[in-house]
Amino acid sequence: MKMETLSLEERFKNIEHNIGVIRERIAAAAKEAGRNPEDIKLMAVTKTVEPMFINHAIECGIDLIGENKVQEFLSKKPYLKLDNCKAHLIGHLQTNKVKQIISEVDMIQSVDSVKLAGEISKRATALGITVECLVEVNIGDEESKTGLDMELLYDTLHQISLMPGIKVKGLMTIPPICEDDESLNKYFSKMHEIFIDIKSKKLDNIDMCILSMGMSGDYEAAVRNGSDLVRVGSAIFGPRIY
Numbered sequence: 066m067k068m069e070t071l072s073l074e075e076r077f078k079n080i081e082h083n084i085g086v087i088r089e090r091i092a093a094a095a096k097e098a099g100r101n102p103e104d105i106k107l108m109a110v111t112k113t114v115e116p117m118f119i120n121h122a123i124e125c126g127i128d129l130i131g132e133n134k135v136q137e138f139l140s141k142k143p144y145l146k147l148d149n150c151k152a153h154l155i156g157h158l159q160t161n162k163v164k165q166i167i168s169e170v171d172m173i174q175s176v177d178s179v180k181l182a183g184e185i186s187k188r189a190t191a192l193g194i195t196v197e198c199l200v201e202v203n204i205g206d207e208e209s210k211t212g213l214d215m216e217l218l219y220d221t222l223h224q225i226s227l228m229p230g231i232k233v234k235g236l237m238t239i240p241p242i243c244e245d246d247e248s249l250n251k252y253f254s255k256m257h258e259i260f261i262d263i264k265s266k267k268l269d270n271i272d273m274c275i276l277s278m279g280m281s282g283d284y285e286a287a288v289r290n291g292s293d294l295v296r297v298g299s300a301i302f303g304p305r306i307y
């Protein structure tokens with residue numbers, strides 16, 4: 066499907082249709098797993114998407130968006146109707162950009178080092194705010210990926226828990242690209258196990274309430290494996306044009 070050839074009206078209609086289909090599929094996957102569909106949050110991932118389409122998705126009921134890049138989000142933000150919609154940063158965050166973003170988003174899902182958490186803590190404390198975040202885990206242990214190595218997770222959580230101005234609300238992951246459903250399910254279920262394990266330990270100042278996993282190609286599998294928040298971009302807005 067070539068997006069360029071679609072009219073604006075068709076693109077608006079597609080967004081509405083896609084959101085409806087995705088909500089139905091999330092609900093079906095949740096039911097299959099014996100879960101309440103209302104417990105699963107649908108985030109619209111809006112990187113490269115123009116504000117008018119994002120605003121349309123919000124009019125169609127989307128109340129959470131995710132952006133990857135600080136600069137892109139800040140330049141689009143004045144045009145977005147965010148009164149009833151939250152925004153999370155989901156892309157890799159450089160420490161030198163922390164200052165610009167922390168008071169502009171509702172959560173940072175991509176905290177992947179003690180150093181980054183320390184910078185968030187420092188800046189948040191200076192502003193007198195508390196920044197909610199998720200710790201991003203590199204569940205496939207891939208060299209090329211962002212996210213924290215598994216073996217560092219518990220120690221990192223402990224260190225962040227001691228920092229003022231930053232509050233861990235859960236975990237986020239992007240699994241490796243999988244050839245088959247079996248390996249995909251293995252990564253998702255491993256992630257869920259870790260999430261439950263940390264939650265059961267009731268660590269001070271760590272609030273394990275959100276497990277963020279699942280994207281356009283795998284959100285149903287993620288929901289069946291315990292995801293609380295799926296981050297869906299291209300299945301809502303169409304293929305990204307960079």
Ligand SMILES: *Cc1c(COP(=O)(O)O)cnc(C)c1O
Pocket residue numbers: 110112133155156239280281282296297298299300
């Ligand atoms: C782009 C992106 C998504 C959404 O990807 P789609 O495959 O388009 O749904 C989700 N999470 C993160 C961290 C992303 O960068």
